[in-house]
Amino acid sequence: MRPRSVLIVVIVVALVVAGAVAVGVMAFGGGQAPAGRAPGAGRATSVPTPDKTAAPKQTPTAAPTPTPAELAAPFSDYVSIGDSYASGVGAGPTHGKCMLSGNGYPELLEADGFPLTDNGACGGATTRDLLASQLGALTIDTDLVTVTIGGNDLSAIQLGDDCMDGVNHRCERQFTRSLKLLKEMPDRLDETYSAIVAAAPNAHVVVTGYPDLFVLPAADDPAFSTTAVINAATDSLNNMIRDAVGRQRKAGADIAFAPVDFGGHGIGTRDPWINANGRGALHPNSKGYLAYANAVLASLQKSEAAAAAAE
Numbered sequence: 001m002r003p004r005s006v007l008i009v010v011i012v013v014a015l016v017v018a019g020a021v022a023v024g025v026m027a028f029g030g031g032q033a034p035a036g037r038a039p040g041a042g043r044a045t046s047v048p049t050p051d052k053t054a055a056p057k058q059t060p061t062a063a064p065t066p067t068p069a070e071l072a073a074p075f076s077d078y079v080s081i082g083d084s085y086a087s088g089v090g091a092g093p094t095h096g097k098c099m100l101s102g103n104g105y106p107e108l109l110e111a112d113g114f115p116l117t118d119n120g121a122c123g124g125a126t127t128r129d130l131l132a133s134q135l136g137a138l139t140i141d142t143d144l145v146t147v148t149i150g151g152n153d154l155s156a157i158q159l160g161d162d163c164m165d166g167v168n169h170r171c172e173r174q175f176t177r178s179l180k181l182l183k184e185m186p187d188r189l190d191e192t193y194s195a196i197v198a199a200a201p202n203a204h205v206v207v208t209g210y211p212d213l214f215v216l217p218a219a220d221d222p223a224f225s226t227t228a229v230i231n232a233a234t235d236s237l238n239n240m241i242r243d244a245v246g247r248q249r250k251a252g253a254d255i256a257f258a259p260v261d262f263g264g265h266g267i268g269t270r271d272p273w274i275n276a277n278g279r280g281a282l283h284p285n286s287k288g289y290l291a292y293a294n295a296v297l298a299s300l301q302k303s304e305a306a307a308a309a310a311e
Contacts, residue, residue, distance in 0.1 A: 071300045072113035075144040079118050079200070080106035081134040082148035085210065086121035090280030091289045098122035105208075105292035106146060112293070114144065126152045127192040138199040145196060145205045146296055150241055153188060154181050185237075189244035197253045205255040206299050207245050208292060209238040211262035213282065215269050258299035260292055 080086050088094065088104020100119055101107075110116035120137030122129065130149055138145065196205055212234050214227040238259065245257040265273040265287070273288035275281050284292060 066301055066304055068109075068112035068114075068297055071297060071304065072109075072115075075204075076115055077117050077139075077141045078106075078109065078114045078144040078146075079137050079142050079203075080104075080116065080121055080146050081119075081130060081137060081196070082121040082146075083125040083150075083152055084121075084123035084283060085151070085208070085292070086146065086148040087119065087123050088121075088289065089123050090275045090283030091286050094123075098125075103286055103289060105289045105296065108289060108293040109146070109296060112297075117142070121148070124152055125149065127188045128153075130192060131195055135195055135199045138196065138203070140200075140202060142200040142203045145200050145203045146208065147196060147205065148208045148210070148292075149192060150185065150189060150237060151210055153185060185240050186244060189241060190247060193244055193248045193253070193255065197248065197255065203254070204300075204303065205253070206258050206296050207241060207255065208258045208295060209241055209260050210234055211260045211266075211274070211284070211288070211291070213267055213274055215264055215266040256299050256303055258295045260295045262288060262291060265291075 084090075084099060086104065086106065087099050088101030088107065089099050091101045091103035094101045098121065100121070104119070104121075106116055106119045106121075118137040120134040122134070125134070127149055130147075193205070193207065197203075212231040214231060216227055216231070217224050242257045242259075245255055248255045262273045262284075265271055267274050267276045271287070273284055273291055275283055275285050
């Protein structure tokens, strides 16, 4: 990873720790690949049947797992909004000022039968940017929305630039500003999700989280502490997002949180799902975006099961 990228990540970690964000007791690293398609090159159009030797036994009355096509059937107007993780940065060639890629997770879902009316996401977008310029993509006819947002709200890039030459007045001022933004995150997320629900009142909204960037090395590895804290920072942001989604659900919104697990495939592994270098650094690669699409599918499967159980 480039030194500047490392600095930015470490600064974000410092902000999370300084902001006293509760992370609780967490298990780092490990994990399984997302359910559904196995991430790999190309587009998959169906969810493979799980290995019968590894799958738990099901009762004879258990409903079969819906395929992507079955999940897509109720939806006819899908819109994606958010930041660079929603625009597809890191998955291949991008175009336009918003750096949209044809290989991001919205396009993978479109290939699975979800009619993508618009991808209004934009690289670098914050919650404020989304509120100012992306809600126009949503209408009363929109019936599915996916959104990835929040990672840019701490002004980490600007902080990295201001602190590149060491701690000085400019760096301290930007650090104070970023710390204030961290404390504002719950309110920002609440406002953002409320606005999305209002702009697309007939839509089911799926809010994705962010993956851990690293798999933890051995406990005696010099990098253990740093990577553990970086992953904890990501988990903290995900907790804030999950909690904000939960508040919307309690208020009656049709919204769900989709966690994204890159377990075993972080930066530095043999099969990373995250780019370490280049313009797409710290963003998913093509396999990572397949994992994102699988996370959305898993969320839709869960919502489908909950709706069936309620009938």
